[in-house]
Amino acid sequence: MYESDTAAEIYDLLYQDRKDYAAEAARVTGIIRERKPDASSLLDVACGTGIHLAAFAKLHDRVAGLELSESMAARAAQRLSGVPLHLGDMRDFDLGESFDAVVCMFSSIGYLSGVADLEAAVLAMSRHLAEDGVLAIEPWYFPDTFIPGYVSTHALKVGDQGIARVAHSTREGDVTRMEIHYLLADSAEGIQHRSEVDRLTLFSRAEYETAYRKAGLAVEYVETGNGTPGFFVGVRD
Structure with missing residues (x-):
């Protein structure tokens, strides 16, 4: 879905309408x-497209991002x-520098395909922590909290564009199998349809x-309440 400029633009428009990125960044910083x-x-x-990172940049003196x-x-x-x-790749990156905090937001960790990948990613992130740094990961659903058959919908209009997601x-x-369909209506291009199937692992606590x-x-x-996934937070033992 996100391997084109148009898809990334749709992502940006949809999720800026659905999420309060600044509030989430402030909560994690706290x-x-x-x-x-x-x-x-x-x-x-x-x-991703850097919306959380832009908010973090207002709260920290030095920030950086990693994206696949x-x-x-x-x-x-x-x-x-x-x-x-x-x-x-979060599983094997090496930037050669350390940070006071490493975060992985928006349940991105769920896109890993198994426990070996999860452990590799957490290890790679931990290697980028300063001596007393903090690792905060926002998980996907757990096996006991996932709701089979769950349906989500969202629609918005921005200028001459309309976007609907189901x-x-x-x-x-x-594994969660999430089938997603998008309709994009544009005054010049008419209506386009996109679809994807995302698979996210239901790792246990x-x-x-x-x-x-x-x-x-x-x-x-x-x-963190209100139906949000919470965070796993770690410091050097």
Whole structure:
């Protein structure tokens, strides 16, 4: 879905209408500074088009982003002049620098395909922490909280464009199969249809916690309420 400029633009328009990125960045920064009050640098892993990262940049002296998708990273670069943005895979990246905080937002971790990938990603992120740094990961649903058959809808109009998104989620073992359809109406181009199937792993709480401990981090799960996934938060043990 996100391997083109048009798809990245649709993503931006939809989710800026659905999410309060600034409030989420402020909440996570608060969680980080409860554990490291002087935290001033942050790496956003799977930063997407950089909307969270732009908010984090207002709260930290130094920020950087890591993104796998070239089109998403290109859009982030347009949004974030002067912010270092790195193309890379969260499972095996090495930037050669450390940060007071490393975050992975918007359940991006769920796109990993198994426990080995989860543990590799948490280890790679932990290697980029300063000695007393904080790792905060927003999980996908857990096996016991996923709702089979869940339907979500969203629509908006921006200028001469209208966008509608519908999604239906089912469970295949410990994987969510999310089928998503988009309708894009444009005054010049007419109506276009896009669809995708996303698969996100339903890791258990224990699997997240084990990944943190294997990376040498003491871990806790912080609930954030209002139907949000919460955060796994770790510091060097």
